[in-house]
Amino acid sequence: MVVLATKCYIDGDARNRALDSLQSLVANDIGDLDVDYDIGVRDDDFISVTITGDDATVARNVLRETWGEVTPHLSAGEEYVGTLEHWDDDGIVLDAGQEVRVPTDELGLGRGSATQVRDRFGLVQHVPLRFVYGGEDEPSRLADDEIDRLYEWTRGSDRVNVNSATRGEVRATVNRAGHANDIVTVERLGLLEQSIICRDETDGPGLLASIGSYLPAELKCVIGQ
Numbered sequence: 001m002v003v004l005a006t007k008c009y010i011d012g013d014a015r016n017r018a019l020d021s022l023q024s025l026v027a028n029d030i031g032d033l034d035v036d037y038d039i040g041v042r043d044d045d046f047i048s049v050t051i052t053g054d055d056a057t058v059a060r061n062v063l064r065e066t067w068g069e070v071t072p073h074l075s076a077g078e079e080y081v082g083t084l085e086h087w088d089d090d091g092i093v094l095d096a097g098q099e100v101r102v103p104t105d106e107l108g109l110g111r112g113s114a115t116q117v118r119d120r121f122g123l124v125q126h127v128p129l130r131f132v133y134g135g136e137d138e139p140s141r142l143a144d145d146e147i148d149r150l151y152e153w154t155r156g157s158d159r160v161n162v163n164s165a166t167r168g169e170v171r172a173t174v175n176r177a178g179h180a181n182d183i184v185t186v187e188r189l190g191l192l193e194q195s196i197i198c199r200d201e202t203d204g205p206g207l208l209a210s211i212g213s214y215l216p217a218e219l220k221c222v223i224g225q
Helices: 012-030 056-067 114-120 144-155 167-176 204-214
Strands: 002-007 036-041 046-052 079-088 091-095 099-103 128-132 159-163 183-188 193-198 219-222
Touching: 002 056, 002 079, 012 036, 012 046, 012 056, 012 167, 046 056, 079 099, 079 114, 091 114, 114 219, 128 144, 159 204, 167 183, 167 193, 167 204, 193 204, 204 219
Parallel strands: none
Antiparallel strands: 002 046, 036 046, 079 091, 079 128, 091 099, 159 193, 159 219, 183 193
16 A cells, blocks of 8 residues: 555545546556556545555556655655645644644755745645655755756746645636636646646736635645746
């Protein structure tokens, strides 16, 4: 079994649609391999995939690479993926199967409190983030690749980041709001966390205001340069 570093934290019909979407995504990832698999949701909302078959090891590695993995034990100095759970001025807390605090000074994302950094980089709750675990002696920090990725968000066109919706639902919402021609694509950050990439001439805050009433979700804008 592999536990994916992404969560399904919604209920009702929306939950069923999200799991149907995940079924398709996993099939795209490992459907060509000689495996059988079963998808479940743990009590902590993380996704588990039980895999059997001749290619089970390969399939698990593919899913680990694609989604990140939640493991029962963390080793100091190693890189993992956790989902953003909560934050305050002193840092952020990631859920990696256990709570991991990353102090503001270890975010590597410039000046300001962790709350200000979260706003500046459009970090919606539950978004998966890579980090290096500090263990008992050192603070945990965001991984270098993660820092580079987040800075890239601010160097391009505006973005609108969204949680609580699948990529397909976000695309449909953008279309319904009449903004299909105002975006480049919708980038998947996690199962229910997406990033709408605006065209250069599209105003991110304006797009957020326009689609916000259609989505029962947290939306945050990243202003590009």
